[in-house]
Amino acid sequence: MRVAVTGATGLVGSRLVAALTGRGDEVTALSRDPVRATERLGVPAERWDLLAAAAPADALSGRDGIIHLAGEPVAQRWSTAAREQIRISRSQGTANLVAGLAAADPRPPVLVSASASGIYGDRGDEELDEGASLGDDFLAEVCRSWEAAADGASELGLRVAKIRTGIVLDAGGGALAKMLPPFRLGVGGPVAGGHQYMSWIHVEDVVGLYLAALDGDEWSGPVNGCAPVAVRNAEFSRALGRALHRPAVLPVPGIALRAMYGEMAEIVTGGQRMVPARADALGYHWAHTDLDQALRSALAG
Template identity: 45%
Template sequence: MHILITGGTGLIGRRICKALLAEGHQLTVLSRHPETVAAKCGNGVRAITTLDEWLPEQMVDAIINLAGEPIADVHWTTARKQVLWDSRVTLTARLVQRIVAAEHKPAVLLSGSAVGYYGNQGNLELDESAGTGDDFAAHLCKTWEDVALSAESQGVRVCLLRTGLILSKDGGLLGRMLLPFKLGLGARMGDGKQWMSWIHIDDYVSTILRLLHEQDMRGPFNMTAPNPVTNAEFTRSLARALHRPALFVAPGFILRAAMGERASLLLEGQRVLPKKIEASGGSFAFKRLESALQDILS
Protein backbone atom coordinates (compact mmCIF):
# COMPACT_ATOMS: atom_id res chain seq x y z
CA MET A 1 0.00 0.00 0.00
CA HIS A 2 1.02 3.63 -0.44
CA ILE A 3 0.42 5.24 2.95
CA LEU A 4 0.49 8.99 3.69
CA ILE A 5 1.42 9.82 7.27
CA THR A 6 1.20 13.18 9.02
CA GLY A 7 3.16 13.38 12.27
CA GLY A 8 5.32 10.53 10.97
CA THR A 9 8.46 12.05 12.51
CA GLY A 10 6.99 12.08 16.04
CA LEU A 11 7.28 9.65 18.95
CA ILE A 12 4.40 7.50 17.71
CA GLY A 13 4.89 8.14 13.99
CA ARG A 14 8.49 6.93 13.91
CA ARG A 15 7.52 3.57 15.38
CA ILE A 16 4.57 3.25 13.03
CA CYS A 17 6.77 4.02 10.00
CA LYS A 18 9.20 1.31 11.09
CA ALA A 19 6.39 -1.26 11.40
CA LEU A 20 4.86 -0.28 8.05
CA LEU A 21 8.21 -0.46 6.25
CA ALA A 22 8.68 -3.94 7.70
CA GLU A 23 5.34 -4.89 6.11
CA GLY A 24 6.68 -3.62 2.77
CA HIS A 25 4.51 -0.52 2.34
CA GLN A 26 5.49 2.62 0.44
CA LEU A 27 5.41 5.67 2.75
CA THR A 28 5.04 9.42 2.28
CA VAL A 29 5.48 11.59 5.38
CA LEU A 30 4.29 15.19 5.70
CA SER A 31 6.89 17.15 7.68
CA ARG A 32 8.00 20.73 8.20
CA HIS A 33 11.55 19.36 8.27
CA PRO A 34 11.79 17.09 5.24
CA GLU A 35 15.56 16.72 5.63
CA THR A 36 14.98 14.76 8.87
CA VAL A 37 12.47 12.29 7.48
CA ALA A 38 14.84 9.60 6.19
CA ALA A 39 16.77 9.50 9.47
CA LYS A 40 13.62 9.48 11.64
CA CYS A 41 11.25 7.41 9.53
CA GLY A 42 13.50 5.20 7.43
CA ASN A 43 15.37 5.18 4.15
CA GLY A 44 13.17 5.38 1.09
CA VAL A 45 10.38 7.27 2.88
CA ARG A 46 9.29 10.20 0.71
CA ALA A 47 9.00 13.57 2.48
CA ILE A 48 6.53 16.27 1.53
CA THR A 49 6.19 19.67 3.19
CA THR A 50 2.69 20.54 2.03
CA LEU A 51 -0.38 18.51 1.16
CA ASP A 52 -0.41 20.23 -2.26
CA GLU A 53 2.41 17.84 -3.16
CA TRP A 54 -0.18 15.04 -3.05
CA LEU A 55 -1.45 15.44 -6.61
CA PRO A 56 -5.06 14.43 -7.36
CA GLU A 57 -3.92 11.73 -9.80
CA GLN A 58 -1.51 10.16 -7.26
CA MET A 59 -2.83 7.03 -5.59
CA VAL A 60 -2.81 7.01 -1.78
CA ASP A 61 -4.32 3.83 -0.29
CA ALA A 62 -4.38 4.83 3.36
CA ILE A 63 -3.73 7.86 5.57
CA ILE A 64 -2.51 7.94 9.16
CA ASN A 65 -3.04 11.42 10.60
CA LEU A 66 -1.05 12.05 13.78
CA ALA A 67 0.26 15.61 13.38
CA GLY A 68 -0.13 17.97 16.29
CA GLU A 69 1.95 20.53 18.17
CA PRO A 70 2.92 19.22 21.64
CA ILE A 71 0.00 19.92 23.95
CA ALA A 72 1.74 19.96 27.32
CA ASP A 73 4.88 21.96 26.57
CA VAL A 74 3.78 25.59 26.42
CA HIS A 75 1.37 27.75 28.44
CA TRP A 76 -2.16 27.68 26.93
CA THR A 77 -2.43 31.32 25.91
CA THR A 78 -5.08 32.18 23.32
CA ALA A 79 -2.34 32.19 20.66
CA ARG A 80 -1.01 28.79 21.76
CA LYS A 81 -4.50 27.29 21.76
CA GLN A 82 -4.85 28.46 18.16
CA VAL A 83 -1.54 26.77 17.26
CA LEU A 84 -2.70 23.51 18.91
CA TRP A 85 -6.02 23.80 17.05
CA ASP A 86 -4.51 24.61 13.63
CA SER A 87 -1.94 21.81 13.79
CA ARG A 88 -4.75 19.29 14.35
CA VAL A 89 -8.15 20.56 13.20
CA THR A 90 -7.08 22.85 10.34
CA LEU A 91 -4.53 20.35 9.06
CA THR A 92 -7.13 17.56 9.16
CA ALA A 93 -9.60 19.77 7.28
CA ARG A 94 -6.94 20.29 4.57
CA LEU A 95 -6.40 16.55 4.45
CA VAL A 96 -10.12 15.98 3.89
CA GLN A 97 -10.07 18.62 1.12
CA ARG A 98 -7.27 16.68 -0.58
CA ILE A 99 -9.29 13.47 -0.21
CA VAL A 100 -12.23 15.19 -1.89
CA ALA A 101 -9.93 16.26 -4.75
CA ALA A 102 -8.29 12.84 -5.13
CA GLU A 103 -9.22 10.86 -8.24
CA HIS A 104 -8.77 7.56 -6.35
CA LYS A 105 -9.94 7.84 -2.76
CA PRO A 106 -7.90 6.20 0.00
CA ALA A 107 -9.66 3.21 1.57
CA VAL A 108 -9.01 4.25 5.15
CA LEU A 109 -8.13 7.24 7.32
CA LEU A 110 -6.79 6.58 10.83
CA SER A 111 -6.98 9.95 12.54
CA GLY A 112 -5.64 11.18 15.85
CA SER A 113 -7.57 12.06 18.95
CA ALA A 114 -6.90 11.57 22.66
CA VAL A 115 -8.56 10.33 25.83
CA GLY A 116 -8.91 14.03 26.64
CA TYR A 117 -12.01 13.74 24.41
CA TYR A 118 -13.88 12.60 27.55
CA GLY A 119 -12.91 15.60 29.71
CA ASN A 120 -12.84 14.93 33.45
CA GLN A 121 -15.39 12.29 34.48
CA GLY A 122 -13.81 11.21 37.77
CA ASN A 123 -14.03 7.47 38.50
CA LEU A 124 -16.54 6.69 35.76
CA GLU A 125 -15.39 3.89 33.44
CA LEU A 126 -15.42 5.28 29.90
CA ASP A 127 -15.92 3.17 26.80
CA GLU A 128 -16.26 4.58 23.30
CA SER A 129 -19.95 5.40 23.81
CA ALA A 130 -19.25 7.86 26.66
CA GLY A 131 -19.92 11.53 26.05
CA THR A 132 -17.34 14.23 25.48
CA GLY A 133 -16.14 16.80 28.04
CA ASP A 134 -16.48 20.57 28.06
CA ASP A 135 -12.90 21.77 28.54
CA PHE A 136 -10.45 22.98 25.88
CA ALA A 137 -8.79 19.57 25.30
CA ALA A 138 -12.19 17.89 24.92
CA HIS A 139 -13.43 20.51 22.42
CA LEU A 140 -10.19 20.14 20.48
CA CYS A 141 -10.48 16.34 20.29
CA LYS A 142 -14.20 16.41 19.43
CA THR A 143 -13.72 18.89 16.57
CA TRP A 144 -10.60 17.04 15.34
CA GLU A 145 -12.67 13.84 15.23
CA ASP A 146 -15.68 15.49 13.55
CA VAL A 147 -13.51 16.91 10.78
CA ALA A 148 -11.83 13.52 10.18
CA LEU A 149 -15.24 11.77 10.17
CA SER A 150 -16.39 14.03 7.34
CA ALA A 151 -14.13 11.94 5.04
CA GLU A 152 -16.73 9.16 5.36
CA SER A 153 -18.84 11.07 2.83
CA GLN A 154 -16.07 10.24 0.31
CA GLY A 155 -16.44 6.52 0.96
CA VAL A 156 -13.39 6.46 3.25
CA ARG A 157 -13.40 4.18 6.31
CA VAL A 158 -12.48 6.40 9.27
CA CYS A 159 -11.00 5.19 12.58
CA LEU A 160 -10.54 7.71 15.41
CA LEU A 161 -7.58 7.05 17.69
CA ARG A 162 -8.55 8.12 21.23
CA THR A 163 -5.00 7.79 22.43
CA GLY A 164 -3.96 7.42 26.06
CA LEU A 165 -0.58 8.11 27.60
CA ILE A 166 1.97 6.38 25.38
CA LEU A 167 4.62 4.49 27.33
CA SER A 168 7.90 4.44 25.40
CA LYS A 169 11.53 4.69 26.33
CA ASP A 170 12.05 7.15 23.48
CA GLY A 171 10.27 10.15 24.96
CA GLY A 172 6.80 11.40 25.76
CA LEU A 173 5.63 11.97 29.32
CA LEU A 174 7.33 8.84 30.67
CA GLY A 175 10.63 9.94 29.12
CA ARG A 176 10.37 13.22 30.98
CA MET A 177 9.41 11.60 34.28
CA LEU A 178 12.39 9.27 34.31
CA LEU A 179 15.10 11.70 35.43
CA PRO A 180 13.31 13.08 38.52
CA PHE A 181 12.16 9.57 39.47
CA LYS A 182 15.68 8.18 39.04
CA LEU A 183 16.93 10.97 41.32
CA GLY A 184 14.38 9.94 43.95
CA LEU A 185 12.38 13.12 43.29
CA GLY A 186 9.32 11.40 41.86
CA ALA A 187 6.09 13.01 43.02
CA ARG A 188 2.39 12.29 43.06
CA MET A 189 0.34 15.02 41.34
CA GLY A 190 -2.26 16.66 43.59
CA ASP A 191 -4.36 14.10 45.50
CA GLY A 192 -3.24 11.34 43.08
CA LYS A 193 -6.82 10.14 42.57
CA GLN A 194 -6.98 11.19 38.90
CA TRP A 195 -6.92 8.31 36.41
CA MET A 196 -4.14 7.71 33.92
CA SER A 197 -5.06 5.62 30.89
CA TRP A 198 -1.79 4.38 29.42
CA ILE A 199 -0.69 2.08 26.59
CA HIS A 200 2.66 0.45 25.75
CA ILE A 201 3.86 1.73 22.37
CA ASP A 202 4.20 -1.83 21.01
CA ASP A 203 0.47 -2.45 21.68
CA TYR A 204 -0.36 0.91 20.11
CA VAL A 205 1.53 0.07 16.92
CA SER A 206 0.05 -3.42 16.62
CA THR A 207 -3.46 -1.99 17.08
CA ILE A 208 -2.77 0.59 14.35
CA LEU A 209 -1.82 -2.25 11.99
CA ARG A 210 -5.10 -4.04 12.80
CA LEU A 211 -7.16 -0.91 12.19
CA LEU A 212 -5.38 -0.40 8.91
CA HIS A 213 -6.07 -3.88 7.61
CA GLU A 214 -9.40 -4.97 9.16
CA GLN A 215 -12.09 -3.50 6.99
CA ASP A 216 -14.97 -3.81 9.43
CA MET A 217 -13.29 -1.62 12.07
CA ARG A 218 -14.47 1.99 12.01
CA GLY A 219 -15.38 4.89 14.31
CA PRO A 220 -13.76 5.76 17.65
CA PHE A 221 -11.32 3.41 19.40
CA ASN A 222 -9.98 3.85 22.91
CA MET A 223 -6.26 3.28 22.32
CA THR A 224 -5.44 2.35 25.91
CA ALA A 225 -4.49 -0.76 27.86
CA PRO A 226 -7.32 -2.50 29.72
CA ASN A 227 -6.09 -1.55 33.22
CA PRO A 228 -5.83 2.21 33.76
CA VAL A 229 -4.39 3.31 37.12
CA THR A 230 -4.67 6.34 39.36
CA ASN A 231 -1.82 8.85 39.42
CA ALA A 232 -0.93 7.61 42.93
CA GLU A 233 -0.63 4.02 41.62
CA PHE A 234 1.35 5.17 38.59
CA THR A 235 3.77 7.07 40.82
CA ARG A 236 4.23 4.06 43.13
CA SER A 237 4.71 1.64 40.21
CA LEU A 238 7.27 3.82 38.42
CA ALA A 239 9.24 4.39 41.63
CA ARG A 240 9.17 0.65 42.40
CA ALA A 241 10.30 -0.23 38.86
CA LEU A 242 13.27 2.13 39.28
CA HIS A 243 13.96 0.97 42.88
CA ARG A 244 13.64 4.54 44.12
CA PRO A 245 11.36 6.22 46.67
CA ALA A 246 8.63 8.63 45.56
CA LEU A 247 7.88 10.49 48.75
CA PHE A 248 6.88 13.86 47.36
CA VAL A 249 3.58 15.45 46.42
CA ALA A 250 3.28 18.21 43.82
CA PRO A 251 0.38 20.20 45.33
CA GLY A 252 -2.44 20.94 42.93
CA PHE A 253 -2.60 24.64 43.77
CA ILE A 254 1.09 25.08 42.92
CA LEU A 255 0.72 23.22 39.61
CA ARG A 256 -2.33 25.34 38.76
CA ALA A 257 -0.48 28.54 39.66
CA ALA A 258 2.55 27.54 37.58
CA MET A 259 0.80 25.96 34.61
CA GLY A 260 -2.62 27.60 34.52
CA GLU A 261 -5.33 25.74 32.58
CA ARG A 262 -2.72 23.30 31.22
CA ALA A 263 -2.39 21.79 34.74
CA SER A 264 -5.62 19.93 34.00
CA LEU A 265 -3.49 17.51 31.95
CA LEU A 266 -1.77 16.46 35.19
CA LEU A 267 -4.48 16.97 37.80
CA GLU A 268 -7.45 15.54 35.93
CA GLY A 269 -7.79 12.28 34.08
CA GLN A 270 -9.97 9.68 32.45
CA ARG A 271 -10.63 6.04 33.37
CA VAL A 272 -10.77 4.71 29.82
CA LEU A 273 -11.40 1.12 28.72
CA PRO A 274 -10.56 -0.28 25.25
CA LYS A 275 -13.96 -1.92 24.85
CA LYS A 276 -14.13 -1.95 21.05
CA ILE A 277 -10.59 -3.25 20.57
CA GLU A 278 -11.20 -6.10 23.02
CA ALA A 279 -14.69 -6.88 21.67
CA SER A 280 -13.24 -7.19 18.17
CA GLY A 281 -10.68 -9.78 19.32
CA GLY A 282 -7.75 -7.41 19.87
CA SER A 283 -5.21 -8.30 22.53
CA PHE A 284 -2.55 -6.51 24.48
CA ALA A 285 0.97 -7.78 25.16
CA PHE A 286 1.06 -5.41 28.14
CA LYS A 287 -2.17 -5.40 30.13
CA ARG A 288 -0.71 -4.32 33.47
CA LEU A 289 1.36 -1.22 34.13
CA GLU A 290 4.04 -3.17 36.03
CA SER A 291 4.84 -5.41 33.04
CA ALA A 292 4.81 -2.45 30.62
CA LEU A 293 7.23 -0.47 32.80
CA GLN A 294 9.42 -3.52 33.35
CA ASP A 295 9.71 -4.02 29.59
CA ILE A 296 10.42 -0.35 28.85
CA LEU A 297 12.91 0.18 31.65
CA SER A 298 14.79 -3.10 31.27
Protein backbone atom coordinates in the same frame (compact mmCIF):
# COMPACT_ATOMS: atom_id res chain seq x y z
CA MET B 1 0.50 -1.78 1.40
CA ARG B 2 1.24 1.77 0.31
CA VAL B 3 0.70 4.07 3.28
CA ALA B 4 1.07 7.83 3.77
CA VAL B 5 1.73 9.05 7.32
CA THR B 6 1.45 12.63 8.64
CA GLY B 7 3.33 13.46 11.84
CA ALA B 8 5.61 10.52 10.98
CA THR B 9 8.62 12.15 12.65
CA GLY B 10 6.95 12.25 16.09
CA LEU B 11 7.02 9.84 19.03
CA VAL B 12 4.27 7.53 17.73
CA GLY B 13 4.93 8.18 14.05
CA SER B 14 8.58 7.13 14.08
CA ARG B 15 7.68 3.83 15.83
CA LEU B 16 4.77 3.29 13.44
CA VAL B 17 6.86 3.92 10.33
CA ALA B 18 9.42 1.38 11.58
CA ALA B 19 6.63 -1.18 12.11
CA LEU B 20 5.12 -0.53 8.68
CA THR B 21 8.42 -0.79 6.80
CA GLY B 22 9.34 -3.78 8.97
CA ARG B 23 6.36 -5.71 7.62
CA GLY B 24 7.17 -4.69 4.05
CA ASP B 25 4.82 -1.72 3.56
CA GLU B 26 5.81 1.21 1.38
CA VAL B 27 5.61 4.41 3.46
CA THR B 28 5.62 8.07 2.45
CA ALA B 29 5.88 10.66 5.21
CA LEU B 30 4.14 14.04 4.97
CA SER B 31 6.22 16.55 6.90
CA ARG B 32 6.93 20.25 7.25
CA ASP B 33 10.58 19.30 6.68
CA PRO B 34 10.76 16.37 4.24
CA VAL B 35 14.57 16.31 4.09
CA ARG B 36 14.82 15.90 7.86
CA ALA B 37 11.96 13.36 7.81
CA THR B 38 13.73 11.18 5.21
CA GLU B 39 17.02 11.43 7.13
CA ARG B 40 15.32 10.39 10.37
CA LEU B 41 12.98 7.73 9.04
CA GLY B 42 14.67 6.38 5.92
CA VAL B 43 11.50 6.67 3.84
CA PRO B 44 10.50 9.13 1.09
CA ALA B 45 8.78 12.28 2.32
CA GLU B 46 6.70 15.05 0.80
CA ARG B 47 6.35 18.59 2.11
CA TRP B 48 3.09 19.50 3.78
CA ASP B 49 2.49 22.27 6.29
CA LEU B 50 -0.95 21.33 7.48
CA LEU B 51 -2.07 24.91 8.12
CA ALA B 52 -0.80 26.33 4.85
CA ALA B 53 -2.69 24.32 2.24
CA ALA B 54 -4.61 21.18 1.35
CA ALA B 55 -2.47 18.05 1.63
CA PRO B 56 -0.76 17.25 -1.68
CA ALA B 57 -3.16 15.01 -3.59
CA ASP B 58 -0.32 13.25 -5.42
CA ALA B 59 1.09 12.05 -2.08
CA LEU B 60 -2.31 10.58 -1.18
CA SER B 61 -3.52 9.23 -4.54
CA GLY B 62 -3.37 5.47 -4.92
CA ARG B 63 -2.42 4.81 -1.29
CA ASP B 64 -3.97 1.86 0.50
CA GLY B 65 -4.29 3.90 3.68
CA ILE B 66 -3.54 7.23 5.37
CA ILE B 67 -2.48 7.66 8.99
CA HIS B 68 -2.86 11.16 10.42
CA LEU B 69 -0.81 12.00 13.52
CA ALA B 70 0.40 15.57 12.90
CA GLY B 71 -0.44 18.38 15.28
CA GLU B 72 1.03 20.96 17.62
CA PRO B 73 2.24 19.31 20.88
CA VAL B 74 -0.37 19.53 23.65
CA ALA B 75 2.05 19.13 26.59
CA GLN B 76 3.33 22.70 26.71
CA ARG B 77 2.26 25.82 28.62
CA TRP B 78 -1.07 26.86 27.12
CA SER B 79 -0.33 30.45 26.20
CA THR B 80 -2.97 32.09 24.00
CA ALA B 81 -0.78 31.46 20.96
CA ALA B 82 -0.12 27.81 21.91
CA ARG B 83 -3.83 27.13 22.46
CA GLU B 84 -4.59 28.52 19.04
CA GLN B 85 -1.88 26.35 17.41
CA ILE B 86 -3.11 23.24 19.26
CA ARG B 87 -6.68 23.98 18.17
CA ILE B 88 -6.22 24.90 14.52
CA SER B 89 -3.53 22.29 13.82
CA ARG B 90 -6.20 19.67 14.69
CA SER B 91 -9.34 21.28 13.19
CA GLN B 92 -8.05 23.20 10.14
CA GLY B 93 -5.07 20.85 9.73
CA THR B 94 -7.33 17.79 9.52
CA ALA B 95 -9.78 19.64 7.24
CA ASN B 96 -6.81 20.40 4.95
CA LEU B 97 -5.94 16.69 4.91
CA VAL B 98 -9.51 15.86 3.94
CA ALA B 99 -9.38 18.51 1.18
CA GLY B 100 -6.31 16.71 -0.19
CA LEU B 101 -8.19 13.40 0.00
CA ALA B 102 -11.09 14.92 -1.94
CA ALA B 103 -8.68 15.69 -4.78
CA ALA B 104 -6.87 12.34 -4.63
CA ASP B 105 -7.43 9.96 -7.53
CA PRO B 106 -7.67 7.09 -6.89
CA ARG B 107 -8.76 7.90 -3.37
CA PRO B 108 -7.37 5.82 -0.47
CA PRO B 109 -9.96 3.55 1.17
CA VAL B 110 -9.10 4.29 4.80
CA LEU B 111 -8.04 7.11 7.13
CA VAL B 112 -6.81 6.31 10.65
CA SER B 113 -6.58 9.54 12.62
CA ALA B 114 -5.18 10.30 16.05
CA SER B 115 -7.48 11.65 18.71
CA ALA B 116 -7.02 11.73 22.48
CA SER B 117 -8.50 10.58 25.78
CA GLY B 118 -8.98 14.27 26.57
CA ILE B 119 -12.12 14.16 24.41
CA TYR B 120 -14.01 12.88 27.47
CA GLY B 121 -12.94 15.76 29.75
CA ASP B 122 -12.03 15.22 33.43
CA ARG B 123 -14.39 12.41 34.53
CA GLY B 124 -13.36 11.13 37.97
CA ASP B 125 -14.02 7.41 38.50
CA GLU B 126 -16.53 6.96 35.66
CA GLU B 127 -15.66 4.11 33.27
CA LEU B 128 -15.59 5.48 29.75
CA ASP B 129 -16.14 3.30 26.70
CA GLU B 130 -16.51 4.77 23.22
CA GLY B 131 -20.23 5.40 23.80
CA ALA B 132 -19.62 7.73 26.76
CA SER B 133 -20.60 11.37 26.49
CA LEU B 134 -17.88 13.85 25.55
CA GLY B 135 -16.39 16.69 27.59
CA ASP B 136 -16.55 20.42 26.96
CA ASP B 137 -13.25 21.79 28.30
CA PHE B 138 -10.53 23.14 26.01
CA LEU B 139 -8.94 19.80 25.16
CA ALA B 140 -12.29 18.07 24.72
CA GLU B 141 -13.35 20.79 22.27
CA VAL B 142 -10.04 20.41 20.40
CA CYS B 143 -10.56 16.64 20.09
CA ARG B 144 -14.21 17.02 19.07
CA SER B 145 -13.36 19.37 16.22
CA TRP B 146 -10.41 17.10 15.27
CA GLU B 147 -12.67 14.03 15.03
CA ALA B 148 -15.40 15.99 13.25
CA ALA B 149 -12.86 17.11 10.63
CA ALA B 150 -11.60 13.52 10.21
CA ASP B 151 -15.21 12.36 9.75
CA GLY B 152 -15.28 14.56 6.64
CA ALA B 153 -13.31 11.75 4.98
CA SER B 154 -16.17 9.30 5.53
CA GLU B 155 -18.36 11.61 3.42
CA LEU B 156 -15.78 11.00 0.66
CA GLY B 157 -16.29 7.24 1.03
CA LEU B 158 -13.30 6.42 3.24
CA ARG B 159 -13.50 4.17 6.27
CA VAL B 160 -12.46 6.41 9.19
CA ALA B 161 -11.10 5.19 12.55
CA LYS B 162 -10.08 7.59 15.32
CA ILE B 163 -7.69 6.38 18.01
CA ARG B 164 -8.54 8.17 21.28
CA THR B 165 -5.03 7.78 22.62
CA GLY B 166 -4.27 7.75 26.33
CA ILE B 167 -0.88 8.37 27.95
CA VAL B 168 1.71 6.71 25.72
CA LEU B 169 4.50 4.90 27.59
CA ASP B 170 7.78 5.34 25.75
CA ALA B 171 10.93 6.43 27.57
CA GLY B 172 12.04 8.23 24.38
CA GLY B 173 9.47 11.01 24.69
CA GLY B 174 6.01 12.13 25.72
CA ALA B 175 4.65 11.99 29.26
CA LEU B 176 6.91 9.22 30.61
CA ALA B 177 10.11 11.00 29.52
CA LYS B 178 8.86 14.14 31.30
CA MET B 179 8.15 12.20 34.50
CA LEU B 180 11.49 10.40 34.62
CA PRO B 181 13.92 13.07 35.94
CA PRO B 182 12.25 13.63 39.35
CA PHE B 183 11.50 9.93 39.76
CA ARG B 184 15.13 9.01 38.95
CA LEU B 185 16.22 11.49 41.63
CA GLY B 186 13.85 9.85 44.10
CA VAL B 187 11.71 13.00 44.39
CA GLY B 188 8.77 11.79 42.29
CA GLY B 189 5.37 10.96 43.68
CA PRO B 190 1.63 11.23 43.32
CA VAL B 191 0.32 14.37 41.66
CA ALA B 192 -2.50 16.55 43.00
CA GLY B 193 -3.69 13.94 45.50
CA GLY B 194 -3.14 11.00 43.13
CA HIS B 195 -6.79 9.92 42.90
CA GLN B 196 -7.23 10.81 39.22
CA TYR B 197 -7.16 7.99 36.70
CA MET B 198 -4.45 7.58 34.08
CA SER B 199 -5.37 5.70 30.91
CA TRP B 200 -1.93 4.46 29.93
CA ILE B 201 -0.86 2.50 26.85
CA HIS B 202 2.51 1.06 25.88
CA VAL B 203 3.80 2.51 22.61
CA GLU B 204 3.90 -0.98 21.09
CA ASP B 205 0.13 -1.24 21.57
CA VAL B 206 -0.47 2.24 20.13
CA VAL B 207 1.36 1.07 17.03
CA GLY B 208 -0.57 -2.22 17.17
CA LEU B 209 -3.91 -0.40 17.26
CA TYR B 210 -2.98 1.82 14.29
CA LEU B 211 -1.95 -1.25 12.28
CA ALA B 212 -5.11 -3.16 13.26
CA ALA B 213 -7.28 -0.16 12.32
CA LEU B 214 -5.44 0.25 9.02
CA ASP B 215 -5.83 -3.41 8.10
CA GLY B 216 -9.22 -4.37 9.51
CA ASP B 217 -12.36 -3.45 7.58
CA GLU B 218 -14.43 -3.60 10.75
CA TRP B 219 -12.35 -0.93 12.52
CA SER B 220 -14.17 2.39 12.18
CA GLY B 221 -15.38 5.21 14.39
CA PRO B 222 -13.84 6.04 17.76
CA VAL B 223 -11.45 3.53 19.36
CA ASN B 224 -10.20 4.04 22.92
CA GLY B 225 -6.42 3.70 22.78
CA CYS B 226 -5.54 2.53 26.28
CA ALA B 227 -4.55 -0.68 28.07
CA PRO B 228 -7.47 -2.65 29.55
CA VAL B 229 -6.96 -1.42 33.13
CA ALA B 230 -6.46 2.27 33.88
CA VAL B 231 -4.84 3.08 37.24
CA ARG B 232 -4.99 6.00 39.63
CA ASN B 233 -2.11 8.46 39.51
CA ALA B 234 -0.89 7.31 42.97
CA GLU B 235 -0.72 3.70 41.77
CA PHE B 236 1.08 4.75 38.58
CA SER B 237 3.64 6.68 40.69
CA ARG B 238 4.29 3.63 42.87
CA ALA B 239 4.72 1.43 39.78
CA LEU B 240 7.15 3.91 38.22
CA GLY B 241 9.11 4.01 41.48
CA ARG B 242 9.28 0.20 41.49
CA ALA B 243 10.42 0.12 37.85
CA LEU B 244 13.21 2.60 38.64
CA HIS B 245 14.01 1.14 42.10
CA ARG B 246 13.44 4.58 43.62
CA PRO B 247 11.09 5.85 46.31
CA ALA B 248 8.00 7.56 44.85
CA VAL B 249 6.32 9.04 47.88
CA LEU B 250 6.84 12.80 47.65
CA PRO B 251 3.48 14.33 46.73
CA VAL B 252 3.43 16.97 44.00
CA PRO B 253 0.73 19.56 44.78
CA GLY B 254 -1.60 20.54 41.95
CA ILE B 255 -0.96 24.19 42.79
CA ALA B 256 2.77 23.76 41.97
CA LEU B 257 1.92 22.25 38.60
CA ARG B 258 -0.52 25.04 37.82
CA ALA B 259 2.20 27.57 38.67
CA MET B 260 4.59 25.81 36.25
CA TYR B 261 2.25 24.93 33.41
CA GLY B 262 -0.81 27.13 33.81
CA GLU B 263 -4.07 25.61 32.64
CA MET B 264 -2.25 22.76 30.87
CA ALA B 265 -1.71 21.23 34.34
CA GLU B 266 -5.31 20.00 34.15
CA ILE B 267 -4.23 17.14 31.87
CA VAL B 268 -2.33 15.66 34.83
CA THR B 269 -4.43 16.92 37.74
CA GLY B 270 -7.54 15.49 36.07
CA GLY B 271 -7.96 12.31 34.07
CA GLN B 272 -10.04 9.64 32.39
CA ARG B 273 -10.75 6.01 33.21
CA MET B 274 -11.08 4.75 29.65
CA VAL B 275 -12.00 1.18 28.77
CA PRO B 276 -10.85 -0.16 25.36
CA ALA B 277 -14.23 -1.70 24.62
CA ARG B 278 -14.03 -1.42 20.83
CA ALA B 279 -10.51 -2.88 20.52
CA ASP B 280 -11.48 -5.76 22.83
CA ALA B 281 -14.68 -6.40 20.88
CA LEU B 282 -12.65 -6.52 17.66
CA GLY B 283 -10.31 -9.10 19.21
CA TYR B 284 -7.18 -6.96 19.51
CA HIS B 285 -4.35 -8.88 21.23
CA TRP B 286 -2.64 -6.61 23.77
CA ALA B 287 1.14 -6.79 24.04
CA HIS B 288 1.12 -5.04 27.44
CA THR B 289 -1.70 -5.30 29.97
CA ASP B 290 0.29 -5.19 33.23
CA LEU B 291 1.58 -1.74 34.21
CA ASP B 292 4.72 -2.95 36.02
CA GLN B 293 5.74 -5.04 33.02
CA ALA B 294 4.81 -2.25 30.56
CA LEU B 295 6.93 0.29 32.44
CA ARG B 296 9.91 -2.06 32.61
CA SER B 297 9.57 -2.66 28.86
CA ALA B 298 9.18 1.05 28.01
CA LEU B 299 12.18 1.98 30.15
CA ALA B 300 14.30 -0.72 28.53
CA GLY B 301 13.61 1.07 25.23
